[in-house]
Amino acid sequence: MRRSLSRICSFSIHEDKVTILDRLQKLADQEKESLSHMIVVSIEEYLKKHEPGNPQKPLVVFGAKPILTCWKCGGRFAHVIHVEFISGLSAYLCPTCLEKEKAKGPYCTIKKVLK
Ligand SMILES: [Zn+2]
DSSP: OOOOOOOOOOOOOOGGGHHHHHHHHHHHHHHTOOHHHHHHHHHHHHHHHHOOOOSSOOGGGGTOOOOEEOTTTOOEESSOEEEEETTSOEEEEOHHHHHHHHTTGGGOOEEEEOO
């Protein structure tokens, strides 16, 4: 079995912002995810919004389907489902992660599937 590689990072949080880490940890516990996963997803979402990227027109202008990131697994998909979690967070899930979450039955943290 091949082991995946991880980079261990450290960063500082200003005293005034420490509570956001506590809130993220609480959300991670609710979603049964690691804090590392939550931080990586947050970074990905920030980059998706703010990274300048290619100055050329995006392919969606020419009819290509947009590629969105699954909030759970971080995979990129042309088809994702917008859901709202019990915590109030709304995010996109790939079909596989949606089914895995639904399979948790009474422990499912999805409140509803959004349009
Ligand atoms: Zn997924």
